[in-house]
Amino acid sequence: MDHPNAIPRRHRNDSAILLNRAVFRLSRNWFPWFLVISGIYVGLPWLAPVAMRMGWEGIGRAIYFMYSFLCHQLPQRSFFLFGPSPSYPLATIQQVWGKTVDPVVLRQFIGASELGYKVAWSDRMVSLYTSIPIAAAAWWPFRRRLRSLPLWAFAFLALPIAVDGTSHVISDLAGIGQGFRDTNQWLAALTGYRFPPTYYAGDALGSFNSWMRLITGALFGMGVVWLAFPAILDFFQDAAEVIEAKFKRAGVPL
Structure with a gap:
C-alpha cells in the first residue's frame, strides 16, 4: 500500500513518460541544440563591443562582467571592433589607460x-571556443566514419597550448611587457632576425605571440571535438534506442 503522502502511481507513470520523451527528443536532436548554445556562447563576447558602440553600456558591461570569470581579458591580447586596428600593443593601451602593467588594472x-x-x-579564447562548434560542424557529416581520437593523439594536439600558455604565465611573472615572451629575443636569434620587429615583440595581431595563441587554441578545440564527440554521439544513440525499445514493449507511443 502506498504511503498517504506518496505521489499517485498514475502521476508517477505520466511523469516518467514525459521525462523519457524529453530525453529521447534530446538524444535525437542534441547536435543542433549544441550548435545553437555554443553559437550563443562564442557570439556573446563579440556583442559586448557592439553594445558599447550602440550606447547600450549596461548590456555591454554585463557581458564583460560575465566573461571576466572565464578570461583574463587583457586588452593587448584581445581583438577590438570599431577602431582603426583589430588589436593594439601594450604601449598604445597605456597611452589611453595610463602607464600601468598591473593586470588587474589593464583588464x-x-x-x-x-x-x-x-x-x-x-584572442586565445576566441580561437579555442570558436573552433569547437566549427570543428563539430565539420565532423558531423563524417561522424559515422571517424572514430574517437586516441588519447595520445589528443595529448599531441593539446601540448602546444600547454607549452604556449605555461610559457606566457612564466614570462608574465617578470611583469606584463617585461618577460621573455614579450620580446621573444630567443626566437629572433633562432630565425636570424628575418622577420620585422613587430613579429617578435608584443601581442598584437600578426605577431608570433598572437599566431601561437590562435593556432594552439584551434588545435586544442579540434582535439576536444575529435576526442569527445564520437563518444557523445554513441551515448545519445544508445539512450534513444533504450527508450524506444522500452516504449515499444509498453505499447506507448513516443
Missing part, C-alpha cells in the same frame, strides 16, 4: 572612442 580597460572596444575575451 578593466574595455576600449575608447579612438581605439574601439575590445571583445569580451582574449
Whole structure:
C-alpha cells in the first residue's frame, strides 16, 4: 500500500513518460541544440563591443562582467571592433589607460572612442571556443566514419597550448611587457632576425605571440571535438534506442 503522502502511481507513470520523451527528443536532436548554445556562447563576447558602440553600456558591461570569470581579458591580447586596428600593443593601451602593467588594472580597460572596444575575451579564447562548434560542424557529416581520437593523439594536439600558455604565465611573472615572451629575443636569434620587429615583440595581431595563441587554441578545440564527440554521439544513440525499445514493449507511443 502506498504511503498517504506518496505521489499517485498514475502521476508517477505520466511523469516518467514525459521525462523519457524529453530525453529521447534530446538524444535525437542534441547536435543542433549544441550548435545553437555554443553559437550563443562564442557570439556573446563579440556583442559586448557592439553594445558599447550602440550606447547600450549596461548590456555591454554585463557581458564583460560575465566573461571576466572565464578570461583574463587583457586588452593587448584581445581583438577590438570599431577602431582603426583589430588589436593594439601594450604601449598604445597605456597611452589611453595610463602607464600601468598591473593586470588587474589593464583588464578593466574595455576600449575608447579612438581605439574601439575590445571583445569580451582574449584572442586565445576566441580561437579555442570558436573552433569547437566549427570543428563539430565539420565532423558531423563524417561522424559515422571517424572514430574517437586516441588519447595520445589528443595529448599531441593539446601540448602546444600547454607549452604556449605555461610559457606566457612564466614570462608574465617578470611583469606584463617585461618577460621573455614579450620580446621573444630567443626566437629572433633562432630565425636570424628575418622577420620585422613587430613579429617578435608584443601581442598584437600578426605577431608570433598572437599566431601561437590562435593556432594552439584551434588545435586544442579540434582535439576536444575529435576526442569527445564520437563518444557523445554513441551515448545519445544508445539512450534513444533504450527508450524506444522500452516504449515499444509498453505499447506507448513516443
